[in-house]
Amino acid sequence: MRFVILRKSDATMESCAPVTPELIEAMRRYDDEMRKAGVLIAVERLQPTAKGARVHLSGGKYTVTDGPFSETKELIAGVTMIEVASREEAIAWIKRCPTLQSGNIEAEFEIREVLDC
Amino acid sequence: MMSSVAVAATDAHRAVEAVWRIESAKLIAGLARITRDIGLAEDLAQEALVSALEQWPASGIPENPAAWLMTTAKRRAIDLFRRNAMLERKHEEIGRELEEKQMNAQPGFDAMDGEIGDDMLRLIFTACHPVLSTEARVALTLRMIGGLTTPEIARSFLIPEATLAQRIVRAKKTLAEAHVPFETPRGAELTTRLSSVLSVIYLIFNEGHTATAGEAWTRPSLCEEALRLGRMVAGLLPGEPEVQALIALMEIQASRLPARTAPDGSPVLLLDQDRSRWDQLLVHRGLAALERAQALGGPRGPYLLQAEIAACHARALRPEDTDWNRIAGLYAELAQIMPSPVVELNRAVAVGMASGPAAGLALTEALVNHPSLKNYHLLPSVRGDFLYKLGRLAEARDEFERAANMTRNERERRLLLDRAKKCMQG
Numbered sequence: 017m018r019f020v021i022l023r024k025s026d027a028t029m030e031s032c033a034p035v036t037p038e039l040i041e042a043m044r045r046y047d048d049e050m051r052k053a054g055v056l057i058a059v060e061r062l063q064p065t066a067k068g069a070r071v072h073l074s075g076g077k078y079t080v081t082d083g084p085f086s087e088t089k090e091l092i093a094g095v096t097m098i099e100v101a102s103r104e105e106a107i108a109w110i111k112r113c114p115t116l117q118s119g120n121i122e123a124e125f126e127i128r129e130v131l132d133c
Numbered sequence: 134m135m136s137s138v139a140v141a142a143t144d145a146h147r148a149v150e151a152v153w154r155i156e157s158a159k160l161i162a163g164l165a166r167i168t169r170d171i172g173l174a175e176d177l178a179q180e181a182l183v184s185a186l187e188q189w190p191a192s193g194i195p196e197n198p199a200a201w202l203m204t205t206a207k208r209r210a211i212d213l214f215r216r217n218a219m220l221e222r223k224h225e226e227i228g229r230e231l232e233e234k235q236m237n238a239q240p241g242f243d244a245m246d247g248e249i250g251d252d253m254l255r256l257i258f259t260a261c262h263p264v265l266s267t268e269a270r271v272a273l274t275l276r277m278i279g280g281l282t283t284p285e286i287a288r289s290f291l292i293p294e295a296t297l298a299q300r301i302v303r304a305k306k307t308l309a310e311a312h313v314p315f316e317t318p319r320g321a322e323l324t325t326r327l328s329s330v331l332s333v334i335y336l337i338f339n340e341g342h343t344a345t346a347g348e349a350w351t352r353p354s355l356c357e358e359a360l361r362l363g364r365m366v367a368g369l370l371p372g373e374p375e376v377q378a379l380i381a382l383m384e385i386q387a388s389r390l391p392a393r394t395a396p397d398g399s400p401v402l403l404l405d406q407d408r409s410r411w412d413q414l415l416v417h418r419g420l421a422a423l424e425r426a427q428a429l430g431g432p433r434g435p436y437l438l439q440a441e442i443a444a445c446h447a448r449a450l451r452p453e454d455t456d457w458n459r460i461a462g463l464y465a466e467l468a469q470i471m472p473s474p475v476v477e478l479n480r481a482v483a484v485g486m487a488s489g490p491a492a493g494l495a496l497t498e499a500l501v502n503h504p505s506l507k508n509y510h511l512l513p514s515v516r517g518d519f520l521y522k523l524g525r526l527a528e529a530r531d532e533f534e535r536a537a538n539m540t541r542n543e544r545e546r547r548l549l550l551d552r553a554k555k556c557m558q559g
Contacts, residue, residue: 017357051364052365053155054362054363054364054365055361058414097414099360101357102151104151105154108155132391
């Protein structure tokens, strides 16, 4: 089963604050762990929405709105695609994300199974 | 109330299984280094799993499930060695060593790079040891490295659970009796042993890709399993071109899975597939793996050549764009290093596409009486195709019917009978 894991953004991730080398290294190890377990298909971490844009179509007319966007909770900070045996396994992998390992963390992920068609 | 408790228990059970899928191979590998017996290591790991299934639904999943499982299994090992009436000195030493290591061992995912990676390799090479039958290698690999349960494996291969359980027990016994050391082979031995590992993985893949028996034409879960195993080995041996090549081959072949089955479940052959349904992500991953394999250099091995052939198809946007001359050349190269009537048959297909059905048919003549192809349904199937294209319909029909009688796959049999019928219609 293939899943897309969407990491929801937060104020820190939106702030363009530089990521510590320790965290970068921890993320690299995490990706490597998934890769070595044979489950990782693709992983991308996203720039803050300040560098993004929204394309909206309404009444046949396109509108492009530049970032940043304010509704932090709805924003996506990273996309991971994994191939695992069950939804529970996808959840177990999420729980290993190094960004969740220190202190009082608030974080949200969304897992979506890829449509098979 | 009752039902919500039951649901919670099932959820917890599934969560434990998920942890097991992730941790079991590393756990067994770590335990095998200590016990020097992968059979015993697996038993200990299973016992730890049973404890987890008993405790975790109530206590919740521990923060570091890997460490919990390892600690529990090591305690069992110590108990076992102590209880053992036949206690040998060796066991005593192991027991002491275990107790010393117990507290400082933290086999989490942090440690994957070093020791655990080495143990995993040892486990893979031991499970695929040539002292075992091919079936036993497949069963042990899926069970110990894939983390599949006996019922899951039995279901995948459509064999009774008891048969598979027996196979695993016998395999463990064979390894113990042959005193197969828990180690990664070196030098020249590595090459032959690695090819055993790769062939086990590819066999699992192929069983999923074209099920040899049963009602379904493909079993994608086995393909996924093989890919997972292959990616795992590639992660552990990144410098081996044949490992990268096998990944490339499997990813490209798996990319076609969505297009290989019609809505009614019947097979769709390569040239009839809707190429827009090929999984482009897998195609790109496959082509990237092929580039890595080529960049690593060395002699061109069988998986590299097969991956290059698969890549020829993957790169052709339409069937008529296929470079059949190149494919025929690659099969000829493959036949040099891996002489086989099946490779020769595939070369005949490519030559038939490049130079016409008469040339292809001529190459199959030498194969007709080959003993190892006596029951190989693809030979009459390919010949039927050539004869059909040459307008020799009565002969073509005979070949398709012969092929239909040979295959054990129900979907394939129907496809072949359909083609036989078309010959009668002219």
